[in-house]
Amino acid sequence: MNRPTLHDVARAAGVSYATADRVVNARGGVADKSILRVQQAIESLGYERDIFAANLSRKRVYRFLFILPKGDHSFFSALRLAVDSEAVLRLADRVRIDVIEVPALDSDALAEVLENHDDDCDCMAVVATESPRVAAAITAMRERGIAVVTLVGDTEPEGRAAYVGIDNVVAGATAGRLLRIAHRDRPGLILPVLGSLSARDHRQRLEGFLPVLAETPALRALPAVPVNDRRDLMRERVLDAISAAGGDPITGIYSIGGGNRGLIEVLESLQGPRPFVVMHDITPTSYRGLMRGLVDAVIDQKPAQEVALAIDVMKAIADGRDWSDPARQITPTIYLKDNLPDIGGQGDIK
């Protein structure tokens, strides 16, 4: 009736406890036929090692390392916050989380950290950027026996053990759909604003966005304007685009990346009917924008949830369990003025 122990397995397999132990912990030095018999016994008894006993015995502390981007993006600070708060929560589960920060969007800096890191962790989570060098470093990590989970940004699927994050193509398509809903059958002129052309996430969002928009002939998309995630450029270029449009007013704006404070400034200064505005990620800026009615929708990737999921995945990897759990995949979440989450203090309205 009770769960079988490794002793039961050994008995059933007709070997000693020591041999069964050698098999399950891959200590080596066991004949193939013994391995087989133990595995069969495990199978037929439905043995699963007792996590409590195992963790107690090896005084196991899961050591996870997060490599996070550091920059003045408020999304990054939100991510950092999420990691820190989750770190505290998981302490009781014997999970210890360390964080290394690297300059945002700097593939070489990231690669450097990855290459020079001496392995004292069970698993790593990396906000990856697209770069052969990063990809290579991740693969090298894998070869050194450390699994790497990519967190918000992905690389080549080759080396990494899993990707935890939203599908940015889907996110872009969702933005497109929102703009279509806001226009219904009316014609409109849409301005996509791109953070940086080189960021894979941003390109993917645009990729998802344009086709959805194109389904309606009434909606015309202007060429995407790059603003390098910078507030000042955002301001300047959006104003330019508005005046360039002339009499044909811009009825929708999709801000794909950062620099949204600049966009808010523009929106504030605008006379007459506002365009329908969609941006990404709940930050103090976007939060206030929504509350004040300057922004209509924010597509969020729920960093806290991503972090929690990432840790679950890392733990599963460390335990050698299976970690595919589609039920918990992260989907881009739409926030309107009304379903905003409480964001503790962070989003205080001045």
Next chain:
Amino acid sequence: MNRPTLHDVARAAGVSYATADRVVNARGGVADKSILRVQQAIESLGYERDIFAANLSRKRVYRFLFILPKGDHSFFSALRLAVDSEAVLRLADRVRIDVIEVPALDSDALAEVLENHDDDCDCMAVVATESPRVAAAITAMRERGIAVVTLVGDTEPEGRAAYVGIDNVVAGATAGRLLRIAHRDRPGLILPVLGSLSARDHRQRLEGFLPVLAETPALRALPAVPVNDRRDLMRERVLDAISAAGGDPITGIYSIGGGNRGLIEVLESLQGPRPFVVMHDITPTSYRGLMRGLVDAVIDQKPAQEVALAIDVMKAIADGRDWSDPARQITPTIYLKDNLPDIGGQGDIK
């Protein structure tokens, strides 16, 4: 450096291990001053009992009981599915989940089960309905030492230990906002369709919905039509409402409860411009509706996530930990055609 053990606590408090043990496990027979000293030692050392060791020692299996509604609502089957699949996942963590099903929306049946249940579980999750008898039964449970978490539907906050689910007022407001977005500044006539007037959740949604709509004078809401979550009534009453509106076409429909297959049938038969349609919960019906363009938005409460969160909360309660974790609260999620999650098989298109 390492976490302190109970031995350390005892030493620091100047008592024996046995006494410290008596204190932390509330076995009684300890002088007040000793209790105090142990508590102080715990405090200053930051002692937390090692859950792995504790659970191992007492051969602990977390036994959780879910009381779920059984009916032909597809939402309920989705919930059931979520519980079952989570149950398998958590087996490895020594969590054992049992399920009792009761007729949906039948407060007395639910109360009966609660009242007659003999306590062999650590914690219960209940999809509660609003009823004094249910509330009383939950409070009685608490007095018998079993914490009760309400899951998708809540009761009086008195007796229950926590509520895991969305805020239905917020959900309604979100639906209202979507309809406003779809109309922008154009006038419109909105038909709210109510599952059942007596369901607290549905009333709350309507409560949240109407004020948001009322902010725009251009939008007029018809009186809410109750359809008792029934497909046939839905069909009949919506058709009635449409013809009653006469030349003034209905431009938006908010379906607050069940019976959506009937609504889909109506929408299919409609000539001319479709109304903007918002409904609740991803089910095969709503999923197909979205895919086919008959439904514009679905507000989902993510049952799988709710269940997972509920189990986390129950575990925290059973361990005597703190379980408030705002970062993981469930917010109503908006699904459009593009950000639909994969729903395994369940949502197959015909």
Next chain:
DNA sequence: TTAAAAATGATGGACGTCAATCATTTTCTG
């Protein structure tokens, strides 16, 4: 002051796994 009651100390066996050691048996190699 004494007996009873309460509080404390000391101790040891679980729980199931991990990790190591040493002795013994089996298998392979030349």
Next chain:
DNA sequence: CAGAAAATGATTGACGTCCATCATTTTTAA
């Protein structure tokens, strides 16, 4: 067939807590 190598068995002490028992000390009540 001997000697080396490989495989296996047997055993033991952690890990930290729970739970029980028994002996001893301290406090309380009569």
